[in-house]
Amino acid sequence: MPVHPAIVPGILLRVAFVVLAAGHLASLQTSAAQVADAPATAATDLPDATGTATGDAVIETTQPADAKPIEKARESYLGRVVAQPMSHRGASWLIRPNRDEEENASESFQNLGLEPGMVVCDLGCGNGYWTLPMARKVGEKGAVYAVDIQQEMLRKLNQRADRFELKNIRPVLGTIDNPKLPVGAIDMLLMVDVYHEFSHPESMLWEIRRALKPTGVIALLEYREEDLEVPIKPLHKMSKRQIMKEYQANGFKLVREYNELPWQHLMFFARDDSPLAEIEPEPADAVLKRLQSSTPNGTVNE
DSSP states (O other): OOOOTOOTTOOOOOSSOOOOOOHHHHHHHHTTTTOOOOOOOOOOOSTTTTSOOSSSSOOOOOSSSSSSOOOOOOOTTTTTTTOOOGGGGGGGHOOOOTTHHHHOOOHHHHHOOOTOOOOOEEETTTTTTTTEEEEEOOOOOOOEEEEESSSHHHHHHHHHHHHHHHOSSEEEOOOBBBOOTTTOEEEEEEESGGGOOOSHHHHHHHHHHHHHHEEEEEEEEEEETTTTTOOGGGGGGGGGHHHHHHHHHTEEEEEEEEOOOOSEEEEEETTTTTSSOOOOOOOOOHHHHHHHSSSSTTTTTO
């Protein structure tokens, strides 16, 4: 099985939590099938990637007052070294059979709070491990913008979306500084272990903020830097402190979090002018202590 370059060699991966939400797990596992190439069909009556309404949908948003940052590719950002992105050649690692056992992806999915009719985005979608179950959850009246900067990843996604006849997926070929999303259209934008690879983080967050509805949120999943037992190279982890520093600096506030996953932070950010109430993050050391006390053998994520 291909090994992602972020995995630390020699560390044995073991199941941390009992798998929940069998229905969602089935969706995630089913999406791993390999099939023939074909394009996915876009949803109708939704704004297109230029922000133009294509039916009865009306999008209203408050625009950020500042102009988009002029940003060169970064090697570091606010004290953090920027990691290199994963190549499409490692795509099979994204749909490995034991991913749910390692990361408890079903539990993450269940706690996103997706509802039928939502317009959502899987940013850094890869070959669609998350995109397909998101499409099923939001249903025919919803839509999923599936964004990646690698055409080959989108080709693999299209193959699998076509097999399952999911017609509400909109593949978008983004760039390193622009996800090319419609303005004020997104209810939830999911980023799974991808934000730390952005070479233009301020430009991307500016575009994402612009794409969110006033009550829209980012759902951010990043490997937990504070936990040394998580078998991922340090460059591919982020601490809560660093996440808060970067998102607050770019016009976002924390409105929700879920701290029960074995390896990852799950944090929800809204625009700082959103009517959603801001919360304080639970300290990472308190999270680790609680997780440690809840495991049968008294060790964290082992």
